[in-house]
Amino acid sequence: MSRSAHPAGPRHADVLPEGHYTAPPTDLNALDEKVWARTVSRNDDGVVRVGGIEVTRLAEEFGTPAYFLDEADFRARCRAWADAFGKDADVFYAGKAFLSRAVVRWLTEEGLNLDVCSGGELTTALDAGMPAERIAFHGNNKSEQEIERAVRVGVGRIVLDSFQEIVRVAHIAQSLGKRQRVQIRVTVGVEAHTHEFIATAHEDQKFGIALAGGQAAEAVRRALRLDGLELIGIHSHIGSQIFDMAGFEVSARRVVQLLAQVRDEHGVELPEIDLGGGLGIAYTSEDDPREPHDIAKALGEIVTRECEAAGLRTPRISVEPGRAIVGPTAFTLYEVGTVKPLEGLRTYVSVDGGMSDNIRTALYDAEYSVALVSRISDAAPMLSRVVGKHCESGDIVVKDAFLPADLAPGDLIAVPATGAYCRSMASNYNHALRPPVVAVRDGEARVIVRRETEEDLLRLDVG
Numbered sequence: 174m175s176r177s178a179h180p181a182g183p184r185h186a187d188v189l190p191e192g193h194y195t196a197p198p199t200d201l202n203a204l205d206e207k208v209w210a211r212t213v214s215r216n217d218d219g220v221v222r223v224g225g226i227e228v229t230r231l232a233e234e235f236g237t238p239a240y241f242l243d244e245a246d247f248r249a250r251c252r253a254w255a256d257a258f259g260k261d262a263d264v265f266y267a268g269k270a271f272l273s274r275a276v277v278r279w280l281t282e283e284g285l286n287l288d289v290c291s292g293g294e295l296t297t298a299l300d301a302g303m304p305a306e307r308i309a310f311h312g313n314n315k316s317e318q319e320i321e322r323a324v325r326v327g328v329g330r331i332v333l334d335s336f337q338e339i340v341r342v343a344h345i346a347q348s349l350g351k352r353q354r355v356q357i358r359v360t361v362g363v364e365a366h367t368h369e370f371i372a373t374a375h376e377d378q379k380f381g382i383a384l385a386g387g388q389a390a391e392a393v394r395r396a397l398r399l400d401g402l403e404l405i406g407i408h409s410h411i412g413s414q415i416f417d418m419a420g421f422e423v424s425a426r427r428v429v430q431l432l433a434q435v436r437d438e439h440g441v442e443l444p445e446i447d448l449g450g451g452l453g454i455a456y457t458s459e460d461d462p463r464e465p466h467d468i469a470k471a472l473g474e475i476v477t478r479e480c481e482a483a484g485l486r487t488p489r490i491s492v493e494p495g496r497a498i499v500g501p502t503a504f505t506l507y508e509v510g511t512v513k514p515l516e517g518l519r520t521y522v523s524v525d526g527g528m529s530d531n532i533r534t535a536l537y538d539a540e541y542s543v544a545l546v547s548r549i550s551d552a553a554p555m556l557s558r559v560v561g562k563h564c565e566s567g568d569i570v571v572k573d574a575f576l577p578a579d580l581a582p583g584d585l586i587a588v589p590a591t592g593a594y595c596r597s598m599a600s601n602y603n604h605a606l607r608p609p610v611v612a613v614r615d616g617e618a619r620v621i622v623r624r625e626t627e628e629d630l631l632r633l634d635v636g
């Protein structure tokens with residue numbers, strides 16, 4: 174690994190180009206535990222390790238770019254969510270954040286349930302042994318084949334997303350001689366404070382059935398009339414990467430009001446409510462996520478209070494965290510390829526991956542942290558932009574960050590908190606090969622999703 178000094182790029186002291194950053198950290202070698210997986214630390218010799226293994230060794234064995242996932246951290250987070258919600262509630266891990274067979278096995282062992290939203294996720298879940306009754310099936314446009322398969326294998330619930338789907342699922346279940354447990358997804362009219370592409374409870378978007386105008390009440394009416402359906406509850410998911418509990422509270426309150434309305438109209442008390450996922454995690458030191466225990470307490474209190482006020486039995490609550498479980502458990506390891514100082518602006522640090530392994534920065538203007546992990550440095554902080562190798566100027570992984578001014582080709586840098594929605598949204602843009610996911614635990618590293626190869630690319634290309 175080269176350690177040669179590179180001409181220093183523009184420093185914060187020289188210029189302050191526009192961008193989102195605070196003052197450079199006092200110690201560039203420090204690893205903020207808020208954003209790094211739990212077993213990550215820096216050795217005395219300056220090399221960062223995870224699960225007891227140095228990143229230099231990991232890079233040698235598995236190559237870069239690669240995602241390294243701290244299995245102990247993942248399992249601990251599953252347990253924290255399960256313990257926080259207790260035996261009167263259910264935690265469904267949202268597989269869209271990241272799903273693989275190993276993940277399914279960890280979930281099964283740690284007592285969590287699973288939310289899937291496609292036939293592919295369902296296949297992965299079943300293949301790895303998740304009992305069907307612990308699976309919730311989501312999606313705003315499930316195909317008839319997907320519905321039929323879900324009903325046949327006996328998923329624990331299908332979350333209905335439209336009036337057409339109510340009829341579709343009922344017919345399929347009836348034709349199979351089954352009665353499918355379902356929830357109805359409602360949009361509660363909350364503007365969650367997050368990026369507009371990941372907010373889902375306002376009215377002008379594709380998910381769910383609006384509470385407004387009595388539409389959700391009408392959906393309940395129709396679902397209760399159909400023999401193929403057993404309506405077990407109401408579902409609400411307000412968005413993703415949310416820190417403020419106020420949106421969840423409004424959502425819980427409105428869902429309980431619908432339960433009261435259903436009881437008044439039909440004499441039926443629906444036994445379950447699902448309040449979705451969406452809890453934010455720390456991508457940078459400025460983010461302050463809540464602990465599962467606080468979330469469980471806040472949601473439990475509001476539901477209990479509202480139910481008491483409405484004279485309802487408290488329903489069984491479920492939640493669907495994805496990002497909050499897997500997000501903090503992984504980092505992406507890259508090798509620095511080129512370092513290009515732009516006078517008066519910032520230094521562009523090009524790595525061997527990019528928007529194909531992390532589209533979140535380009536898509537949502539997401540913020541990330543980054544650190545030099547193959548050594549320590551006492552060089553001055555250098556305002557940097559970490560970019561990928563794709564043919565696009567928007568190919569940015571970390572928009573504004575400070576790295577040491579002696580950063581050089583061959584150094585390893587890592588971007589923490591990439592466990593959620595990075596590998597699962599990875600692409601083959603420019604025929605990039607999607608990186609592997611390597612689980613690390615107690616001094617052992619194991620590939621759980623292998624790196625794509627050029628043969629994989631050619632196998633799909635049958636022209």
Ligand code: LLP
Pocket residue numbers: 267269270288311371410412413414449450451452493494495496497533537593594
């Ligand atoms: N439940 C439902 C019905 C959902 O639609 C989602 C996420 C979740 C649970 C899990 O949300 P989480 O706890 O992970 O925030 N690709 C975007 C996030 C899209 C989220 C889609 N639905 C991102 O990278 O930020």
